Amino acid sequence: MKAQAERIPDRAAQFAALGDPQRLRLVETLAERGEASISDLSSGAGVTRQAVTQHLKVLEGAGLVQGTIRGREHVWALDADGLASTEAEFERLKAAWRQRLARLKLLVEG
Template sequence: MNSETTQITILMRALADPTRRAVFERIAEADEITVAELTRGSGVTQGAVSQHLKALKQAGLVAERPEGRNVYYRAQPGGLLPLADWMSHYRAFWRKRFNNIRSLLKEIDP
């Protein structure tokens, strides 16, 4: 497996978990957010949130900034680039499918 394939696999594994995806989405919506803020109202323990953050950090999806007793997390949008690049290879496939759907809809409702 080459390094690009490995990175895509790491990203997909990191985002496959629905709780981890929710944590990432909350981070992406905030400029910066602490573990305590992520834990509050999530129904997930602080330890579990920390484990999800570790996986997201290893995947290159979040960065951290320590300040005093707090660590602030922020999304790293560039971390999604390998996945976006991989998906772009299938653009022609989807474009053809969308054109087929468009044609079908025109036949159904001219």
């Protein structure tokens, strides 16, 4: 239980990063494309390159994306480990919720 409590700031950062519609769109775009430059991500997004950069920095800080420099471009991709960690947390929460619902069902029906 202590290990879970120690990870709360990391999990909170991941959930907060995904809670913003623009950042969630960036994650979805990277999931579809595999990787993309800031220019590609800002094209047609209705936000500036600077805004996209700031959103990517938040996602990077949460461990959900990673950037690399290729020539003159900064190319971004999803961080598989960070996404797996977030997915595992959702699965843990889902299992706990199902257990609570099962206990409630037994209480109500029993």
